[in-house]
Amino acid sequence: MLDDAKQADAQVDNVLEVNNIEVIYNHVILVLKGVSLNVPKGGITALLGGNGAGKTTTLKAISGLLASERGEVTKGSIKYRGQDIQHADPAETVKQGVVQVMEGRHCFEHLTIEENLMTGAYTRTDGNAAIAADLELVYNYFPRLKERRKSQAGYTSGGEQQMCAVGRALMSKPETILLDEPSMGLAPQLVEQIFDIVKSINEQEGVTFLLAEQNTNVALRFAHYGYILESGRVVMDGPAKDLRENQDVKEFYLGMSDEGRKSFRDVRSYRRRKRWLS
Template sequence: MTDHTMPAGEPLLAVNNLQVVYGGAIEALRDVSFEVHPGQIVALLGANGAGKSTVLKAISGILDFEDGKIEKGEIRYAGAQLGRMTAANIVGRGLVHVPEGRRLFASMTVQENLVVGGHHRNRAGLGDSLDYVYNLFPRLLERRAQIAGYLSGGEQQMVAIGRALMSKPRILALDEPGLGLAPLVVNEIFERIRQLSRDEKLTILLVEQNAMKALAIADRAYIMENGRVMLTGSSADLKDNPDVREFYLGIKSGEVQSMRDVKHYKRRKRWLS
């Protein structure tokens, strides 16, 4: 059956049957496959421990730092195999990862953090990228001389995204960009992500626990459980899926359920049977 929600042509990023093991013993991913086409926002959804962040670490070449290893499968980006490339080479090819927790240089200023992200660019390109980031996040222009460690969580997230954008990526991989932020700030961050896709045609791979927020801006989503992809489809289809509505959006028969009811979703997931 043809999936009419998938764009025609070659994907920019294709992950096929990926298996990742930590410490030679703990299987974190099993047979994970998905595609990201140019200009799409693709979301990886699921609870803590589902394997979403491990996917981003695998495609960005940083599994070694946590004793992780790709045991089988392949990762193809822009026609090249990424499995054995270094993280620096992957960034140089235009795939940039914004990790969970932001991980800024806390003792450096906002602008110094941004400049680090564009370290390989010439002076003119660096200036253009700074202007672009400051236009996207005007608050950072006001804070450009402030020490990053003293910023609010939302401002730090803006710096982390801005630092990634300094290198003019082809794919921006975001790990939980709304984690720990106030609802109004989350709305602002997600609106900027939508803007990057809409206005700049930037391809975005979004890891997120907040399914409602992610499905509101994504073109397509993959739902993960226990290191496997269990359900996939367009965001529109998934928002209408009764299991997704009940177990991830907390909605049943048009009403929001209590969190106590939502927490029992594992017992009755029809796509796991």
């Protein structure tokens, strides 16, 4: 009941609206074939799907990072608080309050952890005191980073680098964080820890999250709403709770089934059939 009310409330207040976007790389490779999604303010929205489904491309289309990889949005629109941002420069998008944490961390290896975090505040103009306060805030969420603040990021562990990447994004004082595959290459326990921190940042700082994740199980436990992408299209969406209960999601993404595990071959054809039907 409470969830429903929250959802209804949220639908009124979408910070980010992606309408039917098509993305082409290198002028020829069609990657997204009409993706639409809404991100409600203050929520955690998950973008699920397998390799090559188009999760990362969707996030990069929003943050504007596509251009540097020779990709472009050829159709549709991306609106952030009602403003078109699909052709905006990444720096402008960051100033508007949307920052992306890229897949595979991408810390600045030869900079120390603290320098990494400070680089996150590059676009800010609200003075050194505010930036220093936020640095403390990040260290509060990630005490581990404080211990390693003088180490070069390249020498820290995968988990620390992921924390560094999230912390760096937080330093830009964002409204919305696009988080790409935070669980990649991390031990389950660490994944849990990162997601817990994401959740508390979401709740305490009111930061909206759009989360691309292959680990459907974890993502659906922490997210409020989910979209499932397949081959550049949204094939299913709904509140995270409903998706968790959904038979198909259970079967394809959570590896559970009433009839026991299906063979890979059956799953393939079933998937293909489903796609034709949808």
